[in-house]
Amino acid sequence: MNAYVVGLIVPIVILLFRTSTNRKRRGSPADVGGDPGYAVRNHRFASVISSAWEDVTTLAEMFEHSCRKHHDKLLLGTRELISREMEASSDGRTFEKLHHGDYKWVTYGNVFESVSNFASGLANIGHVREERAAIYAETREEWFIALQACFRRNVTVVTIYASLGEEALCHSLNETEVTTVICGRKELKSLLHISGQLDYVKRVICIDNDVPSDASSAQHGWKLTSFSDVERLGRENPVAADLPLSADVAVIMYTSGSTGLPKGVMMTHGNIVATVSAVMTIIPNLGTNDVYLAYLPMAHILELVAENLLSAVGGSIGYGTPLTLTDTSNKVKKGTKGDATALMPTVMASVPAILDRVRDGVFKKVHAKGGFSKKLFDLAYARRLWAINGSWFGAWGLEKALWNFFVFKKVQAILGGRIRFILCGGAPLAADTQRFINICLGAPISQGYGLTETCAGGAFSDFDDTSVGRVGPPIPCSYIKLVDWPEGGYSSTDLPMPRGEIVIGGSNITLGYFKNDEKTRESYKVDERGIRWFYTGDVGRFHADGVLEIIDRKKDIVKLQHGEYVSLGKVEAALLGSPFVDNIMLYADSFQTYCVALVAVSHSALSEWASKQGISYSDHSELCQKEEAVKEVHASLLTEAKKARLEKFEIPAKVKLLSDPWTPETGLVTGALKIKRDIIRKTFQEELSKLYAK
Numbered sequence: 172m173n174a175y176v177v178g179l180i181v182p183i184v185i186l187l188f189r190t191s192t193n194r195k196r197r198g199s200p201a202d203v204g205g206d207p208g209y210a211v212r213n214h215r216f217a218s219v220i221s222s223a224w225e226d227v228t229t230l231a232e233m234f235e236h237s238c239r240k241h242h243d244k245l246l247l248g249t250r251e252l253i254s255r256e257m258e259a260s261s262d263g264r265t266f267e268k269l270h271h272g273d274y275k276w277v278t279y280g281n282v283f284e285s286v287s288n289f290a291s292g293l294a295n296i297g298h299v300r301e302e303r304a305a306i307y308a309e310t311r312e313e314w315f316i317a318l319q320a321c322f323r324r325n326v327t328v329v330t331i332y333a334s335l336g337e338e339a340l341c342h343s344l345n346e347t348e349v350t351t352v353i354c355g356r357k358e359l360k361s362l363l364h365i366s367g368q369l370d371y372v373k374r375v376i377c378i379d380n381d382v383p384s385d386a387s388s389a390q391h392g393w394k395l396t397s398f399s400d401v402e403r404l405g406r407e408n409p410v411a412a413d414l415p416l417s418a419d420v421a422v423i424m425y426t427s428g429s430t431g432l433p434k435g436v437m438m439t440h441g442n443i444v445a446t447v448s449a450v451m452t453i454i455p456n457l458g459t460n461d462v463y464l465a466y467l468p469m470a471h472i473l474e475l476v477a478e479n480l481l482s483a484v485g486g487s488i489g490y491g492t493p494l495t496l497t498d499t500s501n502k503v504k505k506g507t508k509g510d511a512t513a514l515m516p517t518v519m520a521s522v523p524a525i526l527d528r529v530r531d532g533v534f535k536k537v538h539a540k541g542g543f544s545k546k547l548f549d550l551a552y553a554r555r556l557w558a559i560n561g562s563w564f565g566a567w568g569l570e571k572a573l574w575n576f577f578v579f580k581k582v583q584a585i586l587g588g589r590i591r592f593i594l595c596g597g598a599p600l601a602a603d604t605q606r607f608i609n610i611c612l613g614a615p616i617s618q619g620y621g622l623t624e625t626c627a628g629g630a631f632s633d634f635d636d637t638s639v640g641r642v643g644p645p646i647p648c649s650y651i652k653l654v655d656w657p658e659g660g661y662s663s664t665d666l667p668m669p670r671g672e673i674v675i676g677g678s679n680i681t682l683g684y685f686k687n688d689e690k691t692r693e694s695y696k697v698d699e700r701g702i703r704w705f706y707t708g709d710v711g712r713f714h715a716d717g718v719l720e721i722i723d724r725k726k727d728i729v730k731l732q733h734g735e736y737v738s739l740g741k742v743e744a745a746l747l748g749s750p751f752v753d754n755i756m757l758y759a760d761s762f763q764t765y766c767v768a769l770v771a772v773s774h775s776a777l778s779e780w781a782s783k784q785g786i787s788y789s790d791h792s793e794l795c796q797k798e799e800a801v802k803e804v805h806a807s808l809l810t811e812a813k814k815a816r817l818e819k820f821e822i823p824a825k826v827k828l829l830s831d832p833w834t835p836e837t838g839l840v841t842g843a844l845k846i847k848r849d850i851i852r853k854t855f856q857e858e859l860s861k862l863y864a865k
């Protein structure tokens with residue numbers, strides 16, 4: 172078929188599709204009274220929900236309930252470590268490679284016993300329930316057991332991102348006056364560094380048995396006990412449970428903010444139960460046959476909700492890590508299985524950065540093969556894209572089955588071959604990655620928009636909504652309201668779509684920031700009807716079908732000297748389209764008339780360009796200094812700016828190229844890869860002032 176015919180048919184078909192699907196209502200206007208604004212709730216429920224189970228209002232009840240019901244089913248699985256080896260790569264560096272065996276499973280009944288024992292053990296070693304305990308470890312079986320054990324004793328759990336720096340760790344433990352820290356061997360090492368500043372910590376429970384030799388020394392002021400000893404103590408001296416109420420604080424979650432020290436968000440049992448209940452309605456037929464691959468940090472609200480959800484419905488949870496996820500992951504020994512192929516999960520949670528990596532990996536493989544298999548892949552991909560785009564052309568069920576069998580099965584095998592649902596959150600997912608997952612994995616992907624402060628509540632896209640770039644209708648436990656923001660030029664009366672600051676309310680809104688009333692008052696408000704609202708600072712608009720789209724960020728607006736407003740996030744999103752840009756931060760000094768940009772360049776794109784131009788350079792940072800390179804990247808930014816119809820004052824007048832990538836380890840971006848403006852600004856202060864100098 173020639174391109175002309177295709178070009179004719181596709182638009183007609185898209186037109187047909189658009190008119191038919193856009194009528195499907197996903198969110199409905201809601202009457203919330205109070206503060207003016209345009210409010211929406213999920214269309215499937217008459218009002219926001221707070222629990223899916225009649226007699227369950229806390230996570231402790233939810234877990235006990237499920238353990239009774241699914242007593243003999245498998246709950247937690249961990250892979251056996253067979254060996255650890257060092258492998259040398261071609262450039263002489265050595266890497267650790269792991270050889271893991273099969274999953275070893277424990278049943279709901281077993282886990283409940285461990286949880287009860289650990290809960291009793293906590294009491295035995297002297298932890299009283301008014302004191303808080305911190306879990307500071309990588310995602311693993313013991314994390315889950317410790318969490319449920321704390322809940323059974325009404326002990327508030329403080330969670331800390333394992334990747335936070337020492338200052339942030341010390342601050343979180345200080346602020347919450349944590350007396351017991353439950354950690355792994357690696358995290359214990361960080362604790363040892365700051366032990367002198369931890370006045371409150373009295374007990375450390377280490378999950379691994381091989382602890383550093385000086386960890387138990389009396390000078391640290393704490394008593395070290397192993398996880399298994401706490402369990403044993405509890406088994407020998409059982410203590411009755413001390414269950415919490417729905418309004419009791421379950422978790423104080425410290426997450427990396429984009430500015431300053433982390434803030435602890437207080438979430439009640441009721442908050443988390445509401446989110447778990449709501450997410451349950453989003454995944455079709457979630458139940459005892461589902462297997463979940465757990466590898467995201469448990470200190471991330473999405474993972475916490477997902478694991479509690481799976482354990483509430485009788486599913487199984489198998490643990491993995493981001494570095495051993497697939498057969499070709501960095502730490503997997505050649506010839507052995509990655510976590511996904513060993514577990515064959517049906518449900519996964521993910522963040523965009525990981526899905527981007529899966530997508531790039533597959534495309535690279537296909538391109539490397541070339542020839543017929545590339546042609547076949549491209550054809551299959553195009554046909555499925557049409558089908559997903561709503562065209563009858565390519566939408567035949569039989570054809571889908573054939574493509575799946577001949578082409579996509581191999582891609583699906585990367586994640587074990589059984590994935591039927593992916594939850595994605597933490598940051599916006601690129602449209603082409605979403606399409607790729609839809610097509611190659613044949614699985615729906617539900618994109619969530621939520622914050623720690625809203626207990627991950629917010630919006631979640633319906634599994635059958637194949638549009639891209641939108642985050643879905645409100646999750647059934649939330650109201651979403653758009654509130655006017657005149658300075659930004661957004662109003663809920665805008666046409667064709669209401670626009671404004673996204674404000675989330677309902678049974679899922681957390682209590683606020685721990686020991687930080689000022690910040691809590693700034694961002695949380697209770698209206699006259701008693702509904703709590705969180706002001707997100709994000710700007711969105713509602714489509715006619717009740718689906719939300721994020722379009723801007725309130726905080727990132729700067730007024731230039733002549734009074735023009737520059738929305739940094741909007742401009743960055745547009746400029747990210749340039750192939751030379753790996754990451755970018757736009758900077759606007761309000762005492763200047765123009766903006767500038769720092770660009771973390773894409774090594775591959777820039778060196779490819781340089782070799783085409785015949786430019787010689789000794790290393791990448793030298794290339795980034797070269798005037799031709801700066802000019803080329805700047806020109807490419809201008810092209811993107813034109814495409815996005817940016818105003819002249821929004822386009823960076825000067826750019827600085829940086830050769831080192833911005834990764835979470837550098838501290839320049841968050842774990843979800845959002846840029847940390849303040850830190851980047853401080854780090855590159857000199858470069859920025861140079862850009863404004865001449």
Ligand SMILES: *[C@@H]1O[C@H](CO)[C@@H](O)[C@H](O)[C@H]1NC(C)=O
Binds near residue numbers: 300325414416419
């Ligand atoms: C749970 O613990 C909190 C904090 O110590 C306390 O205020 C609350 O009353 C406890 N709940 C129950 C049901 O005892």
Ligand SMILES: *[C@@H]1O[C@H](CO)[C@@H](O)[C@H](O)[C@H]1NC(C)=O
Binds near residue numbers: 341345369370
């Ligand atoms: C934590 O508290 C100790 C003692 O109260 C203090 O010396 C230390 O500076 C504090 N650290 C942080 C990061 O707040």
Ligand SMILES: *[C@@H]1O[C@H](CO)[C@@H](O)[C@H](O)[C@H]1NC(C)=O
Binds near residue numbers: 181185556557560
């Ligand atoms: C699919 O639809 C979207 C919008 O409806 C359009 O932008 C895109 O070009 C379409 N892709 C194909 C291959 O038809």
Ligand SMILES: CC(=O)N[C@H]1CO[C@H](CO)[C@@H](O)[C@@H]1O
Binds near residue numbers: 219702
């Ligand atoms: C903790 C909290 O904010 N709870 C509220 C959840 O939402 C319901 C109704 O939307 C309120 O009644 C609760 O007070």
